[in-house]
Amino acid sequence: MEHRFGMTKLNIKCPICKSGNLIFMFNIHSIPYFGEVMESTLLCEKCKFKDVDISLLENKEPRRYILEVKSEEDLFIKVAKSKEGIIKIPEIGIEIYSTIYSQGFITNVEGILERIQTALIDIKALEGINKEKIDEILKKIERMREGKERFTLIIEDKTGNSAIFSSKAKVEKLS
Ligand SMILES: [Zn+2]
Numbered sequence: 001m002e003h004r005f006g007m008t009k010l011n012i013k014c015p016i017c018k019s020g021n022l023i024f025m026f027n028i029h030s031i032p033y034f035g036e037v038m039e040s041t042l043l044c045e046k047c048k049f050k051d052v053d054i055s056l057l058e059n060k061e062p063r064r065y066i067l068e069v070k071s072e073e074d075l076f077i078k079v080a081k082s083k084e085g086i087i088k089i090p091e092i093g094i095e096i097y098s099t100i101y102s103q104g105f106i107t108n109v110e111g112i113l114e115r116i117q118t119a120l121i122d123i124k125a126l127e128g129i130n131k132e133k134i135d136e137i138l139k140k141i142e143r144m145r146e147g148k149e150r151f152t153l154i155i156e157d158k159t160g161n162s163a164i165f166s167s168k169a170k171v172e173k174l175s
Contacts, residue, residue, distance in 0.1 A: 004028040020046025054082040054104035060160035062174035072147030075110040078165040085162035088154040
């Protein structure tokens with residue numbers, strides 16, 4: 001994967017600590033057969049504030065990507081999710097909606113499972129949560145990560161900035 005990278009200090013104060021200046025960084029990944037994806041990050045020079053978003057530089061349209069994950073090999077398929085992207089895995093009843101706290105990222109299918117696992121472990125620690133149900137889902141995700149359980153990964157994005165980079169993915173227009 002080819003990279004182009006740049007960074008610049010902005011004359012804008014951090015929205016959180018209001019004292020540090022923001023630093024803007026971009027990283028352009030070019031993905032064979034699909035085009036370029038830009039990862040842009042705003043970072044405060046003083047506190048831990050960080051905001052990441054993803055945008056496709058070509059072929060941008062509101063879309064739904066549907067990928068049937070059938071083998072271990074499919075776990076390596078690259079995925080880009082913008083702040084507006086919504087992730088769904090019907091087999092485990094998981095739907096992750098975008099909020100103002102959402103971050104964009106580029107990862108692969110396994111990376112998404114890993115993020116869901118981490119989030120579920122955090123949720124499990126909360127009070128009044130059905131821990132058995134969460135454990136059941138975590139076990140299922142573990143099998144999915146080992147390529148032992150088939151599942152469907154759906155990503156929807158009304159801004160068109162999210163994608164599954166594989167010809168195996170079915171693409172639908174979002175209305
Ligand atoms: Zn700050």
